[in-house]
Amino acid sequence: MNLEQELKQLEDIAKKLESDELPLDEAIALFESGIALATLIRTALNEAKIRIETVVEKSRDSFTLEPFDLD
Amino acid sequence: MESRHVFTVSELNTAARTVLEQEFETIWVQGEVSELTRAPSGHLYFTLKDENSELSAVRFKSRTSLLAPLTIEPGTIVLAQGTLTVYEPRGRYQFVVSILQPLGEGAIQRAFDLMKRKLQKEGLFDPDAKSALPTIPRSIGIITSPQGAALRDIESVLERRWPHVRVFLFPSTVQGEAAPGELRKALHRAIRFSQSSHSLDLLILTRGGGSAEDLVAFNDEALARDLYACPIPVISAVGHEIDFSITDFVADRRAPTPSAAAELAVPNRAETLGTVSSILHRMQRQTGSLWKERFDEFRLRIDACLMRGPQRRFETYEQRLDFGLSSVLRHVSIRWKARQESSRHWSEILRLSNPKLPLQRGYSLTFRRGETHPLRSLAGLQVGESIETRLADGRLISHIEEVVPNEP
Numbered sequence: 001m002n003l004e005q006e007l008k009q010l011e012d013i014a015k016k017l018e019s020d021e022l023p024l025d026e027a028i029a030l031f032e033s034g035i036a037l038a039t040l041i042r043t044a045l046n047e048a049k050i051r052i053e054t055v056v057e058k059s060r061d062s063f064t065l066e067p068f069d070l071d
Numbered sequence: 072m073e074s075r076h077v078f079t080v081s082e083l084n085t086a087a088r089t090v091l092e093q094e095f096e097t098i099w100v101q102g103e104v105s106e107l108t109r110a111p112s113g114h115l116y117f118t119l120k121d122e123n124s125e126l127s128a129v130r131f132k133s134r135t136s137l138l139a140p141l142t143i144e145p146g147t148i149v150l151a152q153g154t155l156t157v158y159e160p161r162g163r164y165q166f167v168v169s170i171l172q173p174l175g176e177g178a179i180q181r182a183f184d185l186m187k188r189k190l191q192k193e194g195l196f197d198p199d200a201k202s203a204l205p206t207i208p209r210s211i212g213i214i215t216s217p218q219g220a221a222l223r224d225i226e227s228v229l230e231r232r233w234p235h236v237r238v239f240l241f242p243s244t245v246q247g248e249a250a251p252g253e254l255r256k257a258l259h260r261a262i263r264f265s266q267s268s269h270s271l272d273l274l275i276l277t278r279g280g281g282s283a284e285d286l287v288a289f290n291d292e293a294l295a296r297d298l299y300a301c302p303i304p305v306i307s308a309v310g311h312e313i314d315f316s317i318t319d320f321v322a323d324r325r326a327p328t329p330s331a332a333a334e335l336a337v338p339n340r341a342e343t344l345g346t347v348s349s350i351l352h353r354m355q356r357q358t359g360s361l362w363k364e365r366f367d368e369f370r371l372r373i374d375a376c377l378m379r380g381p382q383r384r385f386e387t388y389e390q391r392l393d394f395g396l397s398s399v400l401r402h403v404s405i406r407w408k409a410r411q412e413s414s415r416h417w418s419e420i421l422r423l424s425n426p427k428l429p430l431q432r433g434y435s436l437t438f439r440r441g442e443t444h445p446l447r448s449l450a451g452l453q454v455g456e457s458i459e460t461r462l463a464d465g466r467l468i469s470h471i472e473e474v475v476p477n478e479p
Contacts, residue, residue, distance in 0.1 A: 014354050054240045065239075
């Protein structure tokens with residue numbers, strides 16, 4: 001699942017919690033998965049360093065990646 | 072002969088003017104500037120000439136103000152765009168110039184205008200043909216020079232806004248004769264890479280500012296057609312705000328600068344983190360009543376645990392609290408693992424229930440030596456008796472010098 005889908009799912013969980021009369025166990029499970037998802041998203045977003053890789057085509061359709069350092 | 076029409080001079084000049092203006096509506100003329108006069112009014116009078124012929128020309132001040140500063144001198148070869156008309160009071164026909172450029176720039180501009188018109192006619196700029204940019208791209212391909220300022224600008228914006236994205240660089244020269252061909256090759260390489268190796272959500276075709284000549288590679292027709300056919304959404308960001316290139320019109324989006332392209336490409340993580348926080352708040356508010364219910368039950372259980380064994384030793388107090396906590400947790404929900412936000416909730420409860428907390432705030436507990444119940448009253452205490460006082464970081468053993476009850 002990518003970040004966009006994760007954000008969407010988190011929003012869905014919040015909506016479900018708000019709109020439904022859920023049994024306690026289900027509400028707790030939903031809440032718990034929402035927390036886990038939010039943590040995942042935050043961790044991903046706080047990854048501080050961007051990575052740039054140079055794409056080199058060794059032969060047609062055969063690619064290698066080389067880390068690119070600006071400094 | 073009676074029927075022949077005799078023009079007045081004014082009539083003839085007016086008629087000639089009408090004919091000229093209709094016949095030569097918007098024309099380009101190339102020539103050398105001579106007899107240049109800058110009138111106090113701001114108008115520019117000059118003659119355009121070649122080896123055999125001369126043409127008088129004027130550029131009015133109102134038009135001048137719309138143009139970039141010019142370095143026109145006698146002898147300059149210029150490319151001028153304008154209309155032909157007759158200055159009726161003098162019966163002189165003249166060229167009214169609207170665009171006036173030294174030849175190098177003018178040639179580029181003219182080629183640009185022609186190319187733009189041609190491709191526009193063919194539909195290469197149609198809004199319907201443009202793809203939407205991805206909301207959150209996972210991977211971005213950048214076609215530019217590895218040495219250029221554009222890449223640095225883009226990197227720093229991405230770093231700040233959305234460092235999560237993977238960036239793949241497809242190097243190419245961005246100016247000079249080889250540039251259009253190299254840019255096309257880099258574009259094709261990016262498309263093959265996306266199809267066979269690692270899917271790209273977005274491409275940025277870019278270079279930093281430069282002279283019109285520096286940017287000319289991005290007006291290449293073949294590059295424009297390749298871009299039009301590109302299956303990946305493309306942002307074109309060439310030069311500064313004022314520079315337009317053909318790729319800007321063909322691409323799915325134009326960005327005025329490389330930095331602006333990066334801003335268009337990714338969301339802002341600060342905003343997204345804010346969104347996540349507000350969703351969490353909504354969830355917590357929603358489950359707040361559930362928490363409250365469970366919390367009360369939890370407190371009762373802890374109290375019961377503590378009441379059960381007052382004779383046990385003080386040192387095991389926390390262990391029993393832990394035991395009580397875990398059993399209550401199991402009771403409330405097996406799946407209710409204390410983790411992330413919720414674990415903070417529980418550790419706060421645990422912290423508040425900790426009997427050592429008052430010690431950290433400066434209160435102390437006093438015991439008769441060897442006893443496990445803290446003293447609650449002076450009753451039974453004797454002068455000279457040994458007592459033990461517990462503080463947050465250790466114990467004091469002392470002897471009672473005096474027993475002083477409160478005034479009644």
